[in-house]
Amino acid sequence: MNLIVFALLALLAITAVAIAQLRELWAVIMFTGIYSFLSASWMIILDAPDVAFTEAAVGAGISTVLMLSTMALTGKAEDIPRKSSVVPLFVVIVTGATLVYGTLDMPHFGSPDAPVQVYPDPSFVERSEADMHGLPNVVTALLASYRGYDTLGETTVVLTAGIAVLLILRKNEDEQDDTAPLARNKSS
Amino acid sequence: MTLESVAGLYNYWVVIFLMMTGFYIVLARKNLIKSVIGLNIFQTSVFLLYITMGKVEGGTAPIVPPAIAAAQAHAAHGSDAGHAATPHVEGAHEVAHAALQHGGELASTTTEIIYSNPLPSVLMLTAIVVGIATTALALALVVRIREDYGTVDEERILELDRGE
Numbered sequence: 001m002n003l004i005v006f007a008l009l010a011l012l013a014i015t016a017v018a019i020a021q022l023r024e025l026w027a028v029i030m031f032t033g034i035y036s037f038l039s040a041s042w043m044i045i046l047d048a049p050d051v052a053f054t055e056a057a058v059g060a061g062i063s064t065v066l067m068l069s070t071m072a073l074t075g076k077a078e079d080i081p082r083k084s085s086v087v088p089l090f091v092v093i094v095t096g097a098t099l100v101y102g103t104l105d106m107p108h109f110g111s112p113d114a115p116v117q118v119y120p121d122p123s124f125v126e127r128s129e130a131d132m133h134g135l136p137n138v139v140t141a142l143l144a145s146y147r148g149y150d151t152l153g154e155t156t157v158v159l160t161a162g163i164a165v166l167l168i169l170r171k172n173e174d175e176q177d178d179t180a181p182l183a184r185n186k187s188s
Numbered sequence: 189m190t191l192e193s194v195a196g197l198y199n200y201w202v203v204i205f206l207m208m209t210g211f212y213i214v215l216a217r218k219n220l221i222k223s224v225i226g227l228n229i230f231q232t233s234v235f236l237l238y239i240t241m242g243k244v245e246g247g248t249a250p251i252v253p254p255a256i257a258a259a260q261a262h263a264a265h266g267s268d269a270g271h272a273a274t275p276h277v278e279g280a281h282e283v284a285h286a287a288l289q290h291g292g293e294l295a296s297t298t299t300e301i302i303y304s305n306p307l308p309s310v311l312m313l314t315a316i317v318v319g320i321a322t323t324a325l326a327l328a329l330v331v332r333i334r335e336d337y338g339t340v341d342e343e344r345i346l347e348l349d350r351g352e
Contacts, residue, residue: 009202016209016229025221032225039232047249047304048239051312058320059232066320070221070327074334088215096208100201108196110245117244117305125250125303134257138250138303142310154314161321165328 005045012038029067036060050139199240206233218342220330224323231319235312242308250306 015035022028036059043052107114117123128141135141143151210233213226330340337345 013202013205013209016206019225019229020209020213020217025219028222028225032228035229036232039236042236043239046239046243047247048242048309048312049249049251051235051239051309051316054313054316055232055235058316059228062320063228063323066324066327067221067225070330073331074221074340085216088212091215092208092212095211096204099204099207103197103200103204104193106197106200108193109199109240110243110247111196112244112302114241116241116308120307124306125252129252129257134262136252136254136257138252138306139309139313142306143313147310147314150310150314154317157318158321161325165324168325168328168332 005042008038008042008045012042025071029064029071032067033060033064036063050137200237203233203237203240206236220333220340220342221327223342224326224330227326228319228323231315235315238308238312242305244302244304247302247304250303250309253301 012035015031015038019028019031019035022031036055040052040056040060043049043055107116111117120127124142124146125138128135128138128146132141132145207230210226210228210230213229214223217223217226333345334340337348339345339348
């Protein structure tokens with residue numbers, strides 16, 4: 001079990017570095033899909049199958065398709081090499097060191113007395129047993145009932161983003177429709 | 189720094205490494221699509237951070253086995269204020285019965301199942317869906333920028349802005 005986890009984590013790190021180093025967008029997008037898939041696999045090991053399904057479908061699926069279609073629309077514009085990447089590297093190392101320092105007094109991985117596990121005292125698993133009349137999946141119960149307003153807000157965000165994407169991409173078509181008759185008038 | 193604390197904390201460090209890789213891509217790479225990809229990597233590492241915190245040692249996914257869930261539903265339906273105790277015992281009996289039918293191994297586990305915390309999973313499900321919405325919006329903006337400027341390179345766009 002530990003070996004699998006270590007292999008997964010090593011692959012995740014290698015994939016992330018490869019994404020940072022590669023210049024060709026096509027390869028980068030494919031590696032992003034692999035990265036999402038690897039993180040979904042790790043989520044399965046961390047007992048979160050629902051998140052893993054969503055990550056595999058959304059992260060490795062929809063997001064890859066979106067990026068590929070963007071690349072098709074914008075052309076394979078490659079990342080041009082720059083000379084100075086010292087400053088970003090310095091910023092990243094300092095930030096990372098600060099974050100690692102912050103983890104030093106965090107509860108250890110898997111400890112049952114971590115604040116995350118202790119806080120809602122009759123835990124959601126126990127509460128949903130009585131409240132949900134035998135709904136087996138506690139994550140579903142939480143998502144749709146206990147935190148239903150969250151899900152409502154999420155739906156609103158998705159709707160807003162969808163409308164915004166349509167408006168951004170449609171504006172161009174309108175302009176073309178506006179300019180096309182003008183050009184025709186001028187030529188005639 | 190003992191070996192024990194390294195074993196307890198290395199998960200967070202891997203997550204921080206991934207997070208910083210995403211951050212580096214956002215800072216150092218000037219291609220706009222690459223920047224969006226960097227943001228995505230950063231975001232996924234945040235998901236992993238939350239999910240890591242929700243895991244309990246020796247725990248399992250927060251899905252109640254069907255036999256137990258059915259028994260509990262039966263117990264919850266049958267329990268009135270006055271007769272709360274009796275159906276509960278009945279329910280427990282039913283669990284044991286169902287467990288026996290499924291074999292001895294399950295019988296030993298039904299007594300005490302440790303579930304990992306479902307709350308981080310729920311929060312991250314919401315975050316994933318919101319994340320794909322923002323990614324779609326960012327990519328639509330990239331397409332628009334490309335249509336207006338003819339390039340998706342940040343420095344070229346700034347040069348064009350200064351030149352005009």
